[in-house]
Amino acid sequence: MSPTQHGMVFVTEDGAETDLDLVHYERFTGNKATKDTILQLVIPHVTDLIKSFIFNGTEDLDFVICKIGKTVGDIESQPILQVIRQISYVNSENKDLFLFT
CATH class of the missing domain: 3.30.56 (Phenylalanyl-tRNA Synthetase; Chain B, domain 1)
Incomplete structure (x- = not known):
């Protein structure tokens, strides 16, 4: 992910580069996000x-x-x-x- 296109980048423990919003979901749910995490x-x-x-x-x-x-x-x-x-x-x-x- 390019910080110039998406803003801040959040890297999960398994190395997936995601949008920074994922860290908020991770913090509120108490569940560690991975590249295979799906929020349905x-x-x-x-x-x-x-x-x-x-x-x-x-x-x-x-x-x-x-x-x-x-x-x-x-x-x-x-x-x-x-x-x-x-x-x-x-x-x-x-x-x-x-x-x-």
Whole structure:
């Protein structure tokens, strides 16, 4: 993969050169990615892991600030946007604020 075409490159333990987004899936799922890894079902598995990552240890807090460093129009950001939608739906009586800059 060319960094000039794809941005940052992530190299798996078995040497596969992949898009940097794979490292985020690897971190959230706790599963090491290889050249043979196939992610077939992102929702609800990855979105549930993202939500648990965001809310881990926040039971006694009044608010949570979570910076999401993605481009809204990129397909890789769709799981994050789905998480935001789910949070606003489940927490309908709470006051949620989402900022996109």
